[in-house]
Amino acid sequence: MRSERLQRIIELKEQLMEEKERVLEQHNKKLQMVTNNIAYLTGEIDTNYKHLCTKCLNGHEFTVIRNYIEHLDRLKSTAVAHKEQIEKKIAAIRSELVEMLREIKTLTSLKEKLLSTAKKTQNKRHQKLLDEIALRTEGREV
Numbered sequence: 001m002r003s004e005r006l007q008r009i010i011e012l013k014e015q016l017m018e019e020k021e022r023v024l025e026q027h028n029k030k031l032q033m034v035t036n037n038i039a040y041l042t043g044e045i046d047t048n049y050k051h052l053c054t055k056c057l058n059g060h061e062f063t064v065i066r067n068y069i070e071h072l073d074r075l076k077s078t079a080v081a082h083k084e085q086i087e088k089k090i091a092a093i094r095s096e097l098v099e100m101l102r103e104i105k106t107l108t109s110l111k112e113k114l115l116s117t118a119k120k121t122q123n124k125r126h127q128k129l130l131d132e133i134a135l136r137t138e139g140r141e142v
Helices: 002-054 059-141
Strands: none
Touching: 002 059
């Protein structure tokens, strides 16, 4: 009976792990998108900065490009902060997964010990019954 309960708990933990793995995969996709966005923004900033430094611009063009670079830099800062949050969530999920794996391993070993103990007990009872039968048959033969 206990082993059945442990098996059910193990199954529930495994289902929970699968769900956490799906969430982890979603966060990894988000992280990849944010990382790609950061790389794009960095490229845009570099391109506009080069444009700003290499061309002869009037005051209005200079102001527009400078403001655009500042805007891109703010977007990049926001994206970097978002990336850090996602990385923290990923680390937390991974630690939860590791803990769940430990729990499943512990429960599995506990279940195996219970089954082993139950089997030993059953074997002892069976052996005791066989010994009693052997004693009875010896008593009849004499």
